[in-house]
Amino acid sequence: MEARRSRIVAAGMALGLLGAAIPIIAMAWMSWTIALQKEQDALALFAERALARAQATFEDARSALTAIAATPFEPCSPQHVARMRTLTIDTLSVEEMGYFGDDGVLRCTSWGPAEGDVGKAGIDYVTPDGLEVSLRVAPAVSRGATVTALHLGNHNVLVSPARFVDILTDEGVSIALTNARGTLINAVNGEGLPRVLPPLGETGAGMAGDTVFAVARGEGLAAVATRPSSGLVSGLRDELAFLLPVGAFIAAFIVGIVVWLSRKRLEPRAELALAVQNREFVVHYQPIVALATGICVGAEALVRWRRPDGTLVRPDLFIPLAEETGLIMPITDQVIDAVIADLGSTLVADRTLHIAVNLSAADISSGRFLDVVARKLAPTGIRPEQLWLEATERGFIDIEAARVNLARARQAGHSVAIDDFGTGYSSLQYLEGLPMDALKIDKSFIDTVGKDTATSSVTLHIIDMARELGLFTVAEGIETAEQAEYLKARGVDFGQGWLFAKPLPPTEFAAYHERSRRIHGPAPEVIRVAAA
Numbered sequence: 444m445e446a447r448r449s450r451i452v453a454a455g456m457a458l459g460l461l462g463a464a465i466p467i468i469a470m471a472w473m474s475w476t477i478a479l480q481k482e483q484d485a486l487a488l489f490a491e492r493a494l495a496r497a498q499a500t501f502e503d504a505r506s507a508l509t510a511i512a513a514t515p516f517e518p519c520s521p522q523h524v525a526r527m528r529t530l531t532i533d534t535l536s537v538e539e540m541g542y543f544g545d546d547g548v549l550r551c552t553s554w555g556p557a558e559g560d561v562g563k564a565g566i567d568y569v570t571p572d573g574l575e576v577s578l579r580v581a582p583a584v585s586r587g588a589t590v591t592a593l594h595l596g597n598h599n600v601l602v603s604p605a606r607f608v609d610i611l612t613d614e615g616v617s618i619a620l621t622n623a624r625g626t627l628i629n630a631v632n633g634e635g636l637p638r639v640l641p642p643l644g645e646t647g648a649g650m651a652g653d654t655v656f657a658v659a660r661g662e663g664l665a666a667v668a669t670r671p672s673s674g675l676v677s678g679l680r681d682e683l684a685f686l687l688p689v690g691a692f693i694a695a696f697i698v699g700i701v702v703w704l705s706r707k708r709l710e711p712r713a714e715l716a717l718a719v720q721n722r723e724f725v726v727h728y729q730p731i732v733a734l735a736t737g738i739c740v741g742a743e744a745l746v747r748w749r750r751p752d753g754t755l756v757r758p759d760l761f762i763p764l765a766e767e768t769g770l771i772m773p774i775t776d777q778v779i780d781a782v783i784a785d786l787g788s789t790l791v792a793d794r795t796l797h798i799a800v801n802l803s804a805a806d807i808s809s810g811r812f813l814d815v816v817a818r819k820l821a822p823t824g825i826r827p828e829q830l831w832l833e834a835t836e837r838g839f840i841d842i843e844a845a846r847v848n849l850a851r852a853r854q855a856g857h858s859v860a861i862d863d864f865g866t867g868y869s870s871l872q873y874l875e876g877l878p879m880d881a882l883k884i885d886k887s888f889i890d891t892v893g894k895d896t897a898t899s900s901v902t903l904h905i906i907d908m909a910r911e912l913g914l915f916t917v918a919e920g921i922e923t924a925e926q927a928e929y930l931k932a933r934g935v936d937f938g939q940g941w942l943f944a945k946p947l948p949p950t951e952f953a954a955y956h957e958r959s960r961r962i963h964g965p966a967p968e969v970i971r972v973a974a975a
């Protein structure tokens with residue numbers, strides 16, 4: 444019993460721990476996922492803005508270059524230079540415009556004729572719409588700072604690289620702009636560059652190492668926005684502040700349910716119900732012997748609850764609860780099943796042998812056992828006369844129903860014995876009105892045999908009374924030879940007790956009965972005589 448309790452408690456604790464941990468872990472995971480998603484969405488927005496900014500810058504430069512190419516002025520004429528200057532001033536992205544001769548030498552810029560022999564810078568790549576890009580050139584006009592030169596035909600424009608990614612970002616965000624092949628055009632927050640470059644080959648958004656990133660792609664361009672995952676901490680904290688209490692609430696609810704279920708399972712009535720469902724009951728048989736001859740004439744079927752761990756529980760520990768809860772009726776059915784299974788062939792082989800089965804108060808007042816017994820015995824060959832039914836006084840609460848049902852039992856052929864007689868309130872009045880065949884004298888009276896007590900005279904009185912009513916008498920709990928001798932001398936018919944045998948498992952009882960037959964031969968027919 445203890446082992447089962449410990450198992451239920453251990454299972455309850457394990458389930459409780461799981462039930463508490465899972466919602467909290469789930470909410471922590473959800474908080475992380477939501478915080479990460481929000482961060483990726485924010486970075487995607489930065490990447491798209493940077494891409495749009497870069498596209499606008501390229502578009503501006505191309506417009507300026509197309510516009511200058513379309514002018515009819517003599518290259519480097521005052522009108523041409525003036526036009527280049529106007530376009531430079533009007534185009535925010537463009538710092539300077541230049542004109543190269545067909546030999547690739549700079550002839551003039553938006554500020555006038557070129558000085559010295561400045562050649563066309565090397566081309567890093569060509570955009571899909573034909574602009575030649577020199578990423579890092581350092582013309583005299585930029586005073587040492589590198590600029591990006593975009594060439595179309597004989598003209599070029601100089602653009603400050605910052606123009607391509609010129610957007611407002613949050614703290615810790617790094618942005619890089621590259622061409623389609625991944626060549627870096629410019630970056631914001633340069634110290635974040637090592638973080639920016641690895642996700643360049645990626646699409647969409649995600650995590651790379653300890654960096655969260657989002658990539659936006661346009662024609663010939665890609666913008667990557669990143670931030671170290673440590674930046675997630677505050678977002679994660681916000682989500683946890685909301686979701687952890689939800690997780691804790693669900694955890695408390697689950698733990699509450701687990702505790703409630705475990706307590707219910709630990710309730711004795713739930714345990715007993717489970718035992719009935721699992722048919723955990725076995726029957727032991729205590730021999731009943733004829734006192735005059737010592738022949739074994741029958742046995743009382745005494746139920747035991749065999750727990751899954753093999754321990755046997757005494758009936759007085761669970762029968763009262765079974766009676767209180769109504770579980771006694773299926774237990775009675777299982778006892779009858781056991782009698783048939785354990786001793787069916789023994790009973791068929793020896794028609795003088797009977798088995799006495801205890802009925803509960805509910806069995807007696809409802810009478811439902813009658814149909815059950817008839818149905819179960821029918822295919823077995825066991826005669827109804829071989830099944831005695833024992834009723835205690837507790838079964839006579841509804842005396843009318845008891846009278847009717849016991850009479851029906853006798854009509855069906857069963858003998859009826861009143862168990863534990865003398866321990867309750869029954870009196871002669873009860874007995875006279877009840878249909879019955881035998882009286883079982885309770886052990887407490889047998890214990891007084893040979894002792895000079897007030898109760899010992901009651902014992903004699905019960906024996907006399909039974910004889911007058913024409914009932915068999917069965918003395919319960921005989922422990923000594925003196926008791927047996929005394930009862931035999933007073934004409935008590937049968938005895939049951941440790942003097943003869945304790946309640947025995949089926950095979951041991953069959954062996955006991957076999958031995959009795961070998962020694963004494965078959966018993967005389969002990970079938971009801973008082974029924975008439």
Ligand SMILES: Nc1nc2c(ncn2[C@@H]2O[C@@H]3COP(=O)(O)O[C@H]4[C@@H](O)[C@H](n5cnc6c(=O)[nH]c(N)nc65)O[C@@H]4COP(=O)(O)O[C@H]3[C@H]2O)c(=O)[nH]1
Binds near residue numbers: 729744801941942946
């Ligand atoms: N000290 C001592 N005890 C002896 C001696 N001889 C027999 N006993 C014990 O006395 C009880 C006799 O059964 P009971 O009066 O019908 O009393 C039974 C009966 O009222 C009830 N019971 C047992 N089986 C069933 C059953 O299948 N259905 C119902 N409804 N009640 C049952 O549980 C009670 C207790 O049964 P058990 O524990 O098996 O206890 C048995 C038996 O083991 C003896 O010489 N000395």
